[in-house]
Amino acid sequence: xxxxxxxxxxxxxxxxxxxxxxxxxxxxxxxxxxxxxxxxxxxxxxxxxxxxxxxxxxxxxxxxxxxxxxxxxxxxxxxxxxxxxxxxxxxxxxxxxxxxxxxxxxxxxxxxxxxxxxxxxxxxxxxxxxxxxxxxxxxxxxxxxxxxxxxxxxxxxxxxxxxxxxxxxxxxxxxxxxxxxxxxxxxxxxxxxxxxxxxxxxxxxxxxxxxxxxxxxxxxxxxxxxxxxxxxxxxxxxxxxxxxxxxxxxxxxxxxxxxxxxxxxxxxxxxxxxxxxxxxxxxxxxxxxxxxxxxxxxxxxxxxxxxxxxxxx
Numbered sequence: 001x002x003x004x005x006x007x008x009x010x011x012x013x014x015x016x017x018x019x020x021x022x023x024x025x026x027x028x029x030x031x032x033x034x035x036x037x038x039x040x041x042x043x044x045x046x047x048x049x050x051x052x053x054x055x056x057x058x059x060x061x062x063x064x065x066x067x068x069x070x071x072x073x074x075x076x077x078x079x080x081x082x083x084x085x086x087x088x089x090x091x092x093x094x095x096x097x098x099x100x101x102x103x104x105x106x107x108x109x110x111x112x113x114x115x116x117x118x119x120x121x122x123x124x125x126x127x128x129x130x131x132x133x134x135x136x137x138x139x140x141x142x143x144x145x146x147x148x149x150x151x152x153x154x155x156x157x158x159x160x161x162x163x164x165x166x167x168x169x170x171x172x173x174x175x176x177x178x179x180x181x182x183x184x185x186x187x188x189x190x191x192x193x194x195x196x197x198x199x200x201x202x203x204x205x206x207x208x209x210x211x212x213x214x215x216x217x218x219x220x221x222x223x224x225x226x227x228x229x230x231x232x233x234x235x236x237x238x239x240x241x242x243x244x245x246x247x248x249x250x251x252x253x254x255x256x257x258x259x260x261x262x263x264x265x266x267x268x269x270x271x272x273x274x275x276x277x278x279x280x281x282x283x284x285x286x287x288x289x290x291x292x293x294x295x296x297x298x299x300x301x302x303x304x305x306x307x308x309x310x311x312x313x
Contacts, residue, residue, distance in 0.1 A: 026053045026060070029122075030159045033148045037224075039167040041232040042132045043144070044086075049125040056120050059092070059113015062127055063152050067106040084108050086130040137231050142224040149218040151184055157212035159205075160193075164220060166200040167228050177202050178221040181212070193218075 030050035037043040051060060067081045081103075087096055087110070094112045102108055112125060136143035148162050166172055177197070181190035192210040196203050202222070212218060276285040282304050286297035305311040 024155045025055050025057050026051050027155055028153070028157045031149065031157050031161070033162040034165075035146065035148075035163065036165045037144060037167055037229065039229055041135065041230040042130055043134070043146075044130050045128070045146075047125075047127045049127075051123050051125060053120050053123065056118040057113070058115055058118060059111070060125065062110040062112065063150070064108045064110075064129075065106065065147070065150065066102060066108050080133070080136075082134045083132040084129050085132065086128070088128040090126055090128075092125060132232065135229055135231070138226070140226055142226060142229045142231075144222040144224060144229075145219070147217055147219050149212060149216075151215045151217045154214055156214070160212055160218060161203070161205045162218070162220065163201065163203045164222065166202075166222065166224060168200060170200045170224055170228055172197050172200055172202045172222065176223040179204055180217070180219045180221070181206075181210075182216055184215075184217060186217070190218075 028049055029052050030048075032048040034046040034048075035043055047062075049060070064084060066084060067079065069077050069079060083099075084102065085099075087094075089110070089112055092112050093114045094110055096110045097105060097108060110127070112127075113119065131146075134144075134146065136145060144164070144166075149157060149160065164172075174195075174197070177195070179190045179193055179195055180186050180188070181192045193204040193206050202220070204220075206212065276282075276288075282300035283293075283297040286300060287293050302311065306313070
């Protein structure tokens, strides 16, 4: 009996240790997202976080997915790569990939905090950035589709508020705005948020009983009128998708030019070789070369006769 109790105590301590090791290091007590859609074809995002650190940490990470699949108006699945620019984190040190690295990555990972300094307790963060190439253009509408809070956060979001400002002259309402919350793939309209509209503005706030847990998303879809947002098309679409091939071609051409100039061996000069006619002995050949008989011509007959078997030493 005592052994069984010790066994149960060990199991309890084991699972307690696991729960502690996976405990959240911080909790987002409050989160606000303010989005302003620009009719020129991009939108600006301002995110504010009220974070309570339960143990010492250097800061937080903000991860934004920049490469994803979507279904175009013709029902064809395509790759979409958005661009994040004008990134700012006022009052905090941060580190983010360069524009070049962003082009070849599926996500933008922003590290906010000082690697030489720990924080604890309540800390407020504000992140500002611009999003380009994110609208989906159809014949009769322009779709704004944005994941305001993704499921990659390793903590709970207790209070969540968002606000989206559409271009002037656009009226938002329940017939062209959709809010989704919950696990990835949720397709039903969210019942976890109170939604309100005011002309070209949509606002949402989570209900008191709802907490956005780590595996929950918050996504907003708005069908804007066609022409309300300009479509930014690259001047050279080939360069946009396959510009890396030009880089490789340029490198190969440069290496070839350097090799041709400095690394290639020079061709050897051609040398004319002369051979005597067949069945001519070396003495006669020597005479024909300089029209003169000398002792060298006669001496050359000795090895020649040896090869013919006439002489033997």
